[in-house]
Amino acid sequence: MTVSGATMSEPILEIRGLAKNYGPVVALRSADVMVRAGEQHGIMGANGAGKSTLVKILTGVVRPDAGTISVRGQVRAIRSPTEARRAGLATVYQESSLIPDLTLEQNFRLTRTPLPAVRRWLDELGLHGVDARIAARDLPLATLRVLDLARALAADPQILILDEMTAALPADLTETVFRMLGQWRESGRSLVFISHRLADISAICDGVTVLRDGATAGVVEPVRGREDQIVALMLGTVSRPVGAAVSSTEGPHEGSQAAVLEARGLRAGAALRDVSLEVRRGEVLGVAALEGQGQQELFDCLAGVRHPDGGEILVEGRVRSFRDPQDAIRQGVVLIPADRAQALLRLRSVQENVALPMVNRPSRWGLINVAREGRQVLQAIRRLEIDTRAQSEVRRMSGGNQQKVTIARWLASGFKTLLCFDPTRGIDIGTKRQIYGLVRELAASGAAVLIFTSELSEIQLVCDRVIVVFDGSVVGEMSAGVADEATLLRTAHGLAAERGSAFTGAVS
């Protein structure tokens, strides 16, 4: 794989100073990307670095606030997916974009893609004899991904964008795809490859643009074995932690306590392959993972939202099967989701929201004891220092205060294990600190806490121990003391695992 040939050729895609705000939230500050004809270019970045916003702009789903996109030296305004295709860009997304209820033939007609061209690419990709009269809904996921790719290629784009496309592909199929893309570039076509997998990136890319905090942090040439360079760019200067919310001296009671919640070989869908863990009384166990590595499925299974395809869940040493969240709650396992809207009745008052699990207990009949309920609710609200000025409707409160209400509800009704899925997403630093302090306090009073946070730098602030999940499996476990951001990021990219290197060895 020589880079010299690529560097000689002209730039085919040039992105300059691309910026996008969602209200006060800056998603993209200033992204610059340059891709040459025939180049296979990677884009990487930690969670929230702006990758997905960049893709949305390139595909015409979102319009930028500033910056330009030039294709072959011409500035193009991309206002819709159709215009993106006209500009010579075709995208394969993380999820299939085939319409489930239409047949394949209808799907190709919808995008005006000629069937013979799709067939030719399907043959190249080793998928023969698919009947176009079958509905997309009735095909397995891996087949759909290959069809997505074949359809994108059949549109004969100048630039193909693969957005985490390989995430749902089996390894041998990924290999086939890479081999074919290598041939495709010979005709001077370019590839933009967005991925979390460093191994994949270094296997096929000539250059990598690293995004950090919504801006381009640097462009590097990926050399196998030197992926640390990319990780360093993703991290930038090691940021100061939010503030020492917890003194690390009040450490865990290691080994002394029995596991309250335990998972053995948990499997669910394609994302969660094999996760075992145990959370002990008084312990905060962190889960570190990049986007979409199976953590959502893990928490869904543990909270009873979803039924696992395999493995078992044990509560205080006994195997339990949760049919629904109510089962989990009855066992004392409660969930704080990232999206407050999922947990709260946004139009009802703080009191009602906090009291909901108490009132809703399945064993409970008859009238609600308003006085007792009120006392418990008030205690919880005071303890969490919830700002109750806007208490008549929860939706009028700030995100941080809303999240406190979801915690208060479990505080008032009692629990043994707290599952926190990215509890501080979109919450200001001050409230973040309060929430972490509260989580520590809950653990100190005997609760077991499992917490996933998308901000790796915060793991050390709140956890005693951390497991790293990559590609649906646990790839590392360490005590919080050594789990600094760089270590976590390396492990979360699958760098420490042997399977990564074995895998890249197969593609060349």
Add this chain to the structure above:
Amino acid sequence: MTSSGATVAGPPPVSLTRHLIARNGWTISVYVLLGLLFFFTFAVNPRFSAYDLRSLALGALPAALAAVAEAAVVFAAGIDLSVGALISVSNVLAASLMVNADFSHSLGLAAFVLAALTVAGLINGLIIIVSRVPDIVVTLAMSFVWSGVALMILSQPGGGAPPEFLALATGTFMTPWVPNALILLVVMVAIVWLPIRSRPIGLSIFATGSDPQAAMRSGVNVVRARLSAYALCGFFSGAAGLALTMNTGAGDPLSGGFFTLTAIATIVLGGVSLTGGRGGMLGPLAAAYILALISSDLIFLGVSPSYGQVIQGTIMVLVVMAGGLAALRRSAK
């Protein structure tokens, strides 16, 4: 390039015929049910005549067209609760315009009524798109508006249409056993719906209902697809109103009322998914005949109309439940 050793997941190991049967299973079942019901009808009423068939077809015609109107919107994952009111508007508009018209004139007026109702449907769609208020709320509100419009056109039952115009639906073709109402239904659906469904605009209606995100990524103009669905709904509501005029020979501003819920019941029975994207027009057409046949059989058997309603509702629940169980078993496999 040869795909050396790559185990790409190939097509599923089911034969295409089995796949097509599974996919169209509901429609096939609905037609089997209709056949059985005819069999039953002949069994209990050996004197079932061409005249009975003609009144059956005549009675089913507006209901079937109303179902087609509703289905067009439901395919795009919308719902229209103003279908009944639109039918009233069409009915009174036709009856008041045609009262003194001759036959050729009445055909032109029918075309005008269809155009007007298409615009009415488009207005429903535009309000939904612009206001971003859910379909169900907007069309419920609009049902009152369109009912009011119907009363403004004709405050009480009246009007009329030339006999030749009525004969378009009330007559028979070649033999007494082929009612015009059936031909009219098939022709209307064939010349309006079939061309649309096989063109990109029809595909985009289904795509929007099936998965709006994927549809947008496939380059579908989702707004245009939804507007087209509502325009189509207006058009077929107009046709249903004309059919009602042919059947009764007059206009009644309250005539359309109950067609909204019957239309929804009919399409559900006909295998259209209320969540959008799934189903076709063939199922609802048969379902409209099934419902008409059940009520006429019940009347023949002397069942009191109040029990008749209960029985009709029970049959519908049972059929939909059976369909749901079948789908559940298939997905569990």
